[in-house]
Amino acid sequence: MAGKEVTPDMFGTPEYDEVMKDISALLWVDENTVPTLLAYGKYDKVQPYFGAVRLDKRLTEYNVPHDFIVFEHSGHGLQNDNKQALEYTKKTIEYLEKYMPVK
Numbered sequence: 001m002a003g004k005e006v007t008p009d010m011f012g013t014p015e016y017d018e019v020m021k022d023i024s025a026l027l028w029v030d031e032n033t034v035p036t037l038l039a040y041g042k043y044d045k046v047q048p049y050f051g052a053v054r055l056d057k058r059l060t061e062y063n064v065p066h067d068f069i070v071f072e073h074s075g076h077g078l079q080n081d082n083k084q085a086l087e088y089t090k091k092t093i094e095y096l097e098k099y100m101p102v103k
Helices: 014-023 049-061 082-099
Strands: 036-041 066-071
Touching (some): 036 049, 036 082, 049 066
Parallel strands (some): 036 066
């Protein structure tokens, strides 16, 4: 997905992080990261759920305001959890009103 060669021995190294930075939200988080709304399906095969947990942890470490909504029965499409879908929609509106108000 990065369009660059990745070898097994690179995993967990700074070299790996540099190669993956273009496509990894986790590697862009710092003290200047904007407030973030995360929504992930536990059965996602495109972005494995563990990656979402790591991103949530990194945002917390940098004190970035964020919400993390877990779709317990969904994959990448977030299609199997109506309650969480409603929560996600409400949070999206809340974030837009708070961080991008129309004046």
